[in-house]
Amino acid sequence: MTELNLELTKEIELLRLVTVGSVDDGKSTLIGRLLVDTKGAFEDQLLAVRKKKGETKIASAAEIDLAMLTDGLSAEREQGITIDVAYRYFATPKRKFIMADCPGHEQYTRNMVTGASTASAAIILIDARNGVMPQTKRHTHILSLLGMPHLIVAINKMDMVDHDQATFERIRQDITDYCAMQGIKDLICIPMSALNGDMVAVRGENMPWYDGPTLLETFESLPVLGQLDEQAFRFPVQLVNRPQTADLPDYRGFMGTIASGTVKVGDKVMVLPTGKSSTVKEIVMFDGNLDEAFAPQSVTITLTDEIDISRGDMLVRGDSMLEPQKEITANVCWIGDEPLEPRKKYWMKHTTNTLKAMVTDIDFKTDIHSLEHEQSDQLAMNEIGQIQLKLLKPIYADTYANNRATGSFILIDGFTNNTVGAGMII
Amino acid sequence: MSEHKLTQLKALEAESIHIIREVVAEFRNPVMLYSVGKDSSVLLHLARKAFYPAPLPFSLLHVDTGFKFKEMYEFRDNYCKEIGADLIVRRNEDAIAKGMNPKDHGVARCCGALKTQGLLDALEEGGYDAAFGGARRDEERSRAKERVFSMRDEFGQWDPKNQRPELWSIYNGRIHEGESVRVFPISNWTEMDIWLYIKEEGIPIVPLYFAKERPMIERGEMLIPYYEENKDQLLEGEEPKMIMSRFRTLGCSPCTGAVRSSAVNMTEIVAEAAAARRSERETRIIDHGANSMEDKKKEGYF
Ligand SMILES: Nc1nc2c(ncn2[C@@H]2O[C@H](COP(=O)(O)OP(=O)(O)O)[C@@H](O)[C@H]2O)c(=O)[nH]1
Ligand SMILES: [Mg+2]
Numbered sequence: 233m234t235e236l237n238l239e240l241t242k243e244i245e246l247l248r249l250v251t252v253g254s255v256d257d258g259k260s261t262l263i264g265r266l267l268v269d270t271k272g273a274f275e276d277q278l279l280a281v282r283k284k285k286g287e288t289k290i291a292s293a294a295e296i297d298l299a300m301l302t303d304g305l306s307a308e309r310e311q312g313i314t315i316d317v318a319y320r321y322f323a324t325p326k327r328k329f330i331m332a333d334c335p336g337h338e339q340y341t342r343n344m345v346t347g348a349s350t351a352s353a354a355i356i357l358i359d360a361r362n363g364v365m366p367q368t369k370r371h372t373h374i375l376s377l378l379g380m381p382h383l384i385v386a387i388n389k390m391d392m393v394d395h396d397q398a399t400f401e402r403i404r405q406d407i408t409d410y411c412a413m414q415g416i417k418d419l420i421c422i423p424m425s426a427l428n429g430d431m432v433a434v435r436g437e438n439m440p441w442y443d444g445p446t447l448l449e450t451f452e453s454l455p456v457l458g459q460l461d462e463q464a465f466r467f468p469v470q471l472v473n474r475p476q477t478a479d480l481p482d483y484r485g486f487m488g489t490i491a492s493g494t495v496k497v498g499d500k501v502m503v504l505p506t507g508k509s510s511t512v513k514e515i516v517m518f519d520g521n522l523d524e525a526f527a528p529q530s531v532t533i534t535l536t537d538e539i540d541i542s543r544g545d546m547l548v549r550g551d552s553m554l555e556p557q558k559e560i561t562a563n564v565c566w567i568g569d570e571p572l573e574p575r576k577k578y579w580m581k582h583t584t585n586t587l588k589a590m591v592t593d594i595d596f597k598t599d600i601h602s603l604e605h606e607q608s609d610q611l612a613m614n615e616i617g618q619i620q621l622k623l624l625k626p627i628y629a630d631t632y633a634n635n636r637a638t639g640s641f642i643l644i645d646g647f648t649n650n651t652v653g654a655g656m657i658i
Numbered sequence: 659m660s661e662h663k664l665t666q667l668k669a670l671e672a673e674s675i676h677i678i679r680e681v682v683a684e685f686r687n688p689v690m691l692y693s694v695g696k697d698s699s700v701l702l703h704l705a706r707k708a709f710y711p712a713p714l715p716f717s718l719l720h721v722d723t724g725f726k727f728k729e730m731y732e733f734r735d736n737y738c739k740e741i742g743a744d745l746i747v748r749r750n751e752d753a754i755a756k757g758m759n760p761k762d763h764g765v766a767r768c769c770g771a772l773k774t775q776g777l778l779d780a781l782e783e784g785g786y787d788a789a790f791g792g793a794r795r796d797e798e799r800s801r802a803k804e805r806v807f808s809m810r811d812e813f814g815q816w817d818p819k820n821q822r823p824e825l826w827s828i829y830n831g832r833i834h835e836g837e838s839v840r841v842f843p844i845s846n847w848t849e850m851d852i853w854l855y856i857k858e859e860g861i862p863i864v865p866l867y868f869a870k871e872r873p874m875i876e877r878g879e880m881l882i883p884y885y886e887e888n889k890d891q892l893l894e895g896e897e898p899k900m901i902m903s904r905f906r907t908l909g910c911s912p913c914t915g916a917v918r919s920s921a922v923n924m925t926e927i928v929a930e931a932a933a934a935r936r937s938e939r940e941t942r943i944i945d946h947g948a949n950s951m952e953d954k955k956k957e958g959y960f
Contacts, residue, residue: 316821323848530676
């Protein structure tokens with residue numbers, strides 16, 4: 233490797249991906265394939281999952297059990313299924329990818345939501361023999377609620393349907409229709425054989441009728457969005473830095489991760505909930521102060537005035553204010569064992585704030601097939617719906633559609649301490 | 659209109675700092691496990707960055723087995739002093755007094771006593787409710803499955819089939835009395851990221867990571883470092899030889915292999931990491947065997 237390549241490696245961007253879809257559609261196999269073809273897996277890791285024990289060399293990918301590369305738990309290997317998300321990493325000269333391999337079974341939907349919540353592009357796998365399945369729909373609907381910026385549909389196992397273009401077109405139409413019902417337009421559909429590798433990293437020779445990009449080409453060309461100066465500045469305070477040392481007796485810095493937008497030294501900022509104003513004095517970093525910072529940087533901000541600020545407060549700019557909300561409407565993906573019911577109370581964690589919240593109403597539950605809204609007096613595990621929450625104290629939030637970081641929250645069961653709901657503010 | 663973007667290393671750095679700060683905000687008594695290796699060095703560096711200009715708000719805990727390389731002890735003591743970190747060293751003294759070693763008792767038993775039990779005892783003694791560790795998901799396939807906040811029961815055990823959902827970057831730090839979390843802020847870093855970051859940031863690391871002529875025992879495909887003090891670990895017919903070599907990962911001297919290498923500086927190490935076809939864990943004897951890492955983690959190991 234030359235110094236030049238090294239410099240490139242330093243500059244590459246990060247893209248977080250997730251694979252979803254029904255059981256056995258080939259999610260784990262696809263990731264295994266990507267790891268092998270991008271050399272993201274090491275030889276000894278490949279040898280550990282070869283089909284014939286005792287071999288010490290691997291001549292082709294056909295000799296390894298690709299799914300075994302990601303199904304890392306003993307229970308998964310025993311049952312031949314994926315139970316929890318596996319995170320795997322691979323890189324091309326242009327980008328580094330974090331890939332979350334999700335389970336397909338309905339009972340493990342919560343793990344799928346875990347994998348999908350941090351991704352900015354999702355690959356929905358569909359077995360070409362079966363077409364769109366109920367789990368394909370559930371996952372697609374969850375991705376739509378999560379506001380997944382890019383959706384890629386991989387119609388897999390094309391080798392099992394003679395690489396037939398008509399089959400591909402039919403499934404493409406079905407999934408496009410289902411997505412259109414919820415307002416998703418820009419679908420990228422790719423025919424593929426994860427097992428043989430066709431249209432994953434290489435085109436292969438079996439589907440000359442397809443002239444779109446391969447999956448890897450798609451990964452490399454998806455836009456990775458940066459932060460624009462115009463975006464609303466949101467800075468939830470995580471901690472107050474007060475060294476109280478001999479050289480820094482009165483220092484007070486506000487530590488946090490910029491949730492969105494940019495901030496400059498000299499910017500006028502306002503503290504929520506107190507409404508006090510001040511000016512950014514310094515943006516402190518270990519390697520030297522910055523003039524300007526942007527999401528998702530983790531920084532420490534000092535202000536020109538001494539005002540009372542603590543964890544859970546938020547710094548915003550005066551030109552992009554937020555109103556306090558004591559009652560919120562949200563979409564929730566219920567992932568608790570016990571159903572969500574009106575009058576039940578939960579802990580809600582929103583940015584760096586944890587507060588009590590009570591469910592006042594379930595507006596509806598969504599049927600994942602028809603996407604129709606049904607009346608319901610509870611949301612059971614893996615169900616999705618819209619609810620009303622009453623909060624013990626006001627929060628300052630954007631809508632999820634406008635801001636993933638300040639529009640999302642989790643619900644925590646006060647008795648078990650488990651995370652039971654994924655909420656998206658409307 | 660200008661667009662601002664982070665490079666992937668800076669994005670990883672920001673995520674790690676966010677996690678470290680969240681733990682300090684939500685837990686009563688966190689501690690950072692410090693193994694003196696490269697991942698620990700990066701983790702410690704991130705923690706210093708997170709709280710700058712304040713000192714670290716938690717102690718470092720080194721669970722020592724007595725079998726670490728002497729270069730590691732030297733480095734540990736000097737570096738912690740230099741940065742003013744509060745270092746706690748704990749060992750399973752009972753087992754050490756009874757002469758626990760990998761050659762006579764087997765690697766699994768030795769690790770179980772000196773590392774897992776040593777760690778569990780030290781965590782209990784300190785009453786820590788959160789312990790940071792430098793494990794990465796790319797190291798091993800069961801680690802690839804673990805959450806950033808990894809819940810542990812009263813016995814420090816991991817239940818991989820029943821992990822808490824972890825949504826967005828909102829971490830649920832609520833636990834019951836007696837339970838604890840292991841937190842892995844560098845979960846999403848790969849070995850390559852670690853080396854690149856060490857190079858970029860100029861983070862000091864133990865000299866054993868750089869290639870040098872060193873006395874080694876060749877055992878099968880492995881290079882095992884030879885030390886006068888450990889000569890009773892030699893097997894029949896083995897003889898130490900001087901070999902140009904370095905370590906990709908550091909553990910206990912009888913159980914950590916070296917690799918043949920001529921990489922004497924960070925640029926060469928990064929180049930070697932980029933070209934590597936075998937994983938770093940291959941040089942760790944403890945990881946060999948069907949489920950060894952998962953089993954050990956269930957028992958309370960990192
Ligand atoms: N013929 C064929 N089989 C495939 C393909 N992709 C996956 N499979 C097989 O489908 C089965 C399920 O794959 P797996 O990756 O475990 O599915 P997952 O449940 O979605 O993770 C395995 O036996 C795979 O070998 C493909 O492209 N063609
Ligand atoms: Mg799978």
